[in-house]
Every structure is written in C-alpha cells, then in structure tokens.
Amino acid sequence: MEKKYRIKKYSEIDAVFKKRKSKNSDYFGVYQDQDQDAKNFRFAMSIGKKYGNAVERNLAKRRIRMIVSEFKDDFDKNKLILIVIKPQAKKLSFQEMREELLVLLKKSKLLENEDAKTI
Numbered sequence: 452m453e454k455k456y457r458i459k460k461y462s463e464i465d466a467v468f469k470k471r472k473s474k475n476s477d478y479f480g481v482y483q484d485q486d487q488d489a490k491n492f493r494f495a496m497s498i499g500k501k502y503g504n505a506v507e508r509n510l511a512k513r514r515i516r517m518i519v520s521e522f523k524d525d526f527d528k529n530k531l532i533l534i535v536i537k538p539q540a541k542k543l544s545f546q547e548m549r550e551e552l553l554v555l556l557k558k559s560k561l562l563e564n565e566d567a568k569t570i
Contacts (some may be wrong), residue, residue, distance in 0.1 A: 458495040474559040480535035
C-alpha cells in the first residue's frame with residue numbers, strides 16, 4: 452500500500468475519532484471523516500494489545516492493508532478512514548475478515564461503487 456493512502460499524523464487520527472461518525476461490528480469499527488483537499492482516500496488502523504503479541508497484530512494489519520488495497524479504486528476519494536480491529540477478529544480467517552470488513556464498509560457507505568468486487 453502506497454504511503455499516499457496512509458494517515459500518519461496523530462492530530463488527523465484524533466480528529467477522525469472525535470467526529471464519532473462510525474459503524475461497528477463484532478470484529479471491526481470504522482470511523483470516517485471528510486477531507487476536502489484530498490486527491491484520494493487515506494486510512495489508518497488501530498489495534499490494541501489485547502489482540503495478541505506483536506506477530507499476531509502485525510499479521511492482522513497486513514491482512515487489512517491487503518483488503519484495503521484490493522478495494523482502493525472503489526473508495527470515496529475525499530474520505531479519511533480509521534479501521535479499529537477488535538480482539539474478536541483474531542479468530543477470523545483472511546476470507547472471513549475480508550467479508551466482514553466489506554460488509555461494514557458498504558454499511559458505512561465508504562465505497563463509491565456498491566457492486567465493488569463482491570464476495
């Protein structure tokens with residue numbers, strides 16, 4: 452995933468959290484905000500230590516980055532997105548994780564193309 456798609460500044464991540472425009476499932480939370488100056492969407496991830504050790508957390512983050520990169524052409528262009536990975540997501544396989552996240556992204560209307568590479 453290219454760096455132009457990532458949110459790195461703590462102030463931007465904090466602003467997305469404070470907006471409180473979110474959708475949640477048992478496994479993920481998705482927060483969103485508008486960025487009027489953006490040429491493309493940007494995202495960040497949050498995962499707590501309750502998820503597991505560093506190896507398990509990094510695996511989850513790699514999987515989420517892969518899923519997001521798969522749908523990067525379908526995202527609304529001026530959105531800031533924060534994906535919170537909950538500890539329950541640890542029991543999901545990659546395919547189940549992909550399905551759960553796709554359903555949540557469609558619910559939160561973050562995808563421009565509703566028929567985006569269905570499951």
